[in-house]
Amino acid sequence: MRTFDYKRADDAHSAVNAHSGQAAAYLAGGTTLIDLVKLDVMQPERLVDINRLAYDAIETTAEGGLRIGAMVRNTALADDDRVRRDYTVLSEALLQGASRQLRNRATTAGNVMQRVRCSYFRDGVSPCNKRVPGSGCSAIEGHNREVFAVLGTSDHCIAAHPSDMCVAMAAIGATVHVTGPSGDRTVDFLDFHKLPGDTPHIEHELGEDELITQVSLDAPIDGSGSTYIKLRDRSSYQFALASCAAVVALDGDRITAARLALGGVGTKPWRAADAEAALVGQPATREAFKQAAATAMQGATPYKHNAFKIPLARKAIVRALTDAAARARGDTT
């Protein structure tokens, strides 16, 4: 592994200072960063260790949601009683990501910031617009099956956003809290990750030296049920081919609110707002769920090896809506 200089920060202010004016990277759990430094895909000259920052709590907000510290580990978040009860979809998404060992270290902010799993990005040598802007995209005409998207792609990049946690957060509704050289600010979770467009190397809304401090979740929808369905090549320790986070609230058998987000198929955590709107007021039937699935995948662009993801994602959506509705009714599953 290349050499770098190491600074351990005690608080956000010293972390931002140590990061400023350097080719630096914040080091949280290291499960993405150290992997990519070993591969020489990320080439920081300084790592700023933020593991001792006090952002390790999950607090209830005045609005009835939760504020999650940037350093809260994926295991702790998934196991939190409030998360399991009020945001089942988030707990389930986390527990289906990576492995227990990785979740024990992976942090909330690190998960939001994880990089794509495209093998051409990771090999360090193939043309890749994300790694070397303007060099071309090897995946569009290459092997583009597992970790490649069908929604939000461009002629410059088709890599899927790999996070499960982020898909649940996109469905729930969340806000990213950030601090940096020019103070604190917040970014709506749905605006945080960027579409590749013609600048796939620009992946998120963080400005130079900015640090994520917390992610807050919107209040849960009263009486709703939720779930996360993840479809993959093996049943554990594998990235999603297609996944769906669904939140459904019912009045009798009529849908009063629906939240739908997709993973494995989008270049960012993919909120399916049109499909949600079409569900509200409908009866919670398989027919309505199939219609919503068709709407959600309407604009999808298949590539040579991943066309199968379009029907697969539709199945994930129907299944997730069915299970979320059952939970909203109080059926135990």
Next chain:
Amino acid sequence: MDSNNAPTDVAISLRVNGTLRKLDVPPNVVLLDALRERIGLTGTKKGCDHGQCGACTVLINGQAVNSCLALAVVHDGDDITTVEGLARDGELSPLQQAFLDHDAYQCGYCTPGQLTSATELLNNDSVGSSDADVAEAMSGNICRCGAYKNIRAAIQQARGNPGLNQS
């Protein structure tokens, strides 16, 4: 960075299997290499070196972690348990004994990682008691020899669960 002006070593101390170890390490040394090459504890294995196999699993403050993705400097002051620390006074831990009883390995390369990873499950109520729960919780440990069935049976024995479908 000026390459002939290499970053200076960092002085750290780790409590490894109960013994305090003071080391000076460059920042880019991962815990796996610090344990194997600097402390001489070679029980912990390097498989993929990228978080994909679990061979390098150790316990840090009681939690299973991939030591190939953990910088040693980050763990200054932490309590580390490797496979060498599982036996007490020459007595195998009940989990190690269960691995022997169930023949839970072939080549043995993944075994140190399986053992440390499973040690975290012994007193962990958040992981259910079915074979499927154990399989899911252990999915971060790949066994190329495919000894999964016996590994699961050994863990179930050590957790005091009969297991549902063992032979």
